[in-house]
Amino acid sequence: NAGVMQNPRHLVRRRGQEARLRCSPMKGHSHVYWYRQLPEEGLKFMVYLQKENIIDESGMPKERFSAEFPKEGPSILRIQQVVRGDSAAYFCASSPQADRNYGYTFGSGTRLTVV
Amino acid sequence: DAKTTQPPSMDCAEGRAANLPCNHSTISGNEYVYWYRQIHSQGPQYIIHGLKNNETNEMASLIITEDRKSSTLILPHATLRDTAVYYCIVRVATGGYQKVTFGTGTKLQVIP
Numbered sequence: 073n074a075g076v077m078q079n080p081r082h083l084v085r086r087r088g089q090e091a092r093l094r095c096s097p098m099k100g101h102s103h104v105y106w107y108r109q110l111p112e113e114g115l116k117f118m119v120y121l122q123k124e125n126i127i128d129e130s131g132m133p134k135e136r137f138s139a140e141f142p143k144e145g146p147s148i149l150r151i152q153q154v155v156r157g158d159s160a161a162y163f164c165a166s167s168p169q170a171d172r173n174y175g176y177t178f179g180s181g182t183r184l185t186v187v
Numbered sequence: 188d189a190k191t192t193q194p195p196s197m198d199c200a201e202g203r204a205a206n207l208p209c210n211h212s213t214i215s216g217n218e219y220v221y222w223y224r225q226i227h228s229q230g231p232q233y234i235i236h237g238l239k240n241n242e243t244n245e246m247a248s249l250i251i252t253e254d255r256k257s258s259t260l261i262l263p264h265a266t267l268r269d270t271a272v273y274y275c276i277v278r279v280a281t282g283g284y285q286k287v288t289f290g291t292g293t294k295l296q297v298i299p
Contacts, residue, residue: 076230105287115231115289128286163230165287175221176287178230 074099076166076179077146084185085154093149093182097166104147105165105176106132106139115163121147154186191275196294199269205262207293209275212256217279220251221287222260224271231274231289234260265297 077096117131121141141147165176192210199205221236248261274292
């Protein structure tokens with residue numbers, strides 16, 4: 073039973089390019105959460121999604137950032153026109169639909185470097 | 188979600204018990220205490236959670252005070268691989284939305 077899969081593990085983008093980060097939740101999990109961790113800082117919540125729905129995007133910057141979790145396929149975090157300040161580790165977590173008693177399962181993250 | 192307070196850092200000798208405290212004085216009756224840890228550069232890992240009774244699993248024990256205003260995570264025999272940042276979080280575990288907010292945690296250094 074594979075865990076939460078994130079890819080790519082490392083992503084380098086030049087300023088102004090687009091970054092697409094993918095997250096496949098654990099089998100049977102329909103809730104996905106994205107977190108960002110800047111260097112030497114804590115984890116910051118960005119967005120919570122269920123299949124085809126954004127439930128809470130209160131932590132996501134209003135511009136350049138978007139997220140989706142389609143009916144089929146992985147969840148995508150998209151950053152348009154990246155800037156150096158977007159350099160961070162982006163973690164995805166998932167949880168089961170019904171059982172809320174076991175916490176989140178996190179992926180290994182995508183390290184984004186903007187040059 | 189209730190706010191938690193943890194010491195920023197702690198040291199523990201290898202093989203000894205590591206006792207990580209957490210204060211959550213404003214916890215509500217329906218909020219659970221969760222612990223996660225993040226080993227350097229890896230994704231956070233769920234450790235344990237509890238409501239009011241002490242809990243134990245293969246990783247750790249969780250001791251919650253009777254008034255539920257504080258708790259202690261115990262790693263009974265710390266190893267070098269337990270060096271990590273440990274996060275204490277309180278949140279509702281049943282019904283509705285369940286956002287998890289991470290604070291700054293405690294950086295545990297296990298010393299050989």
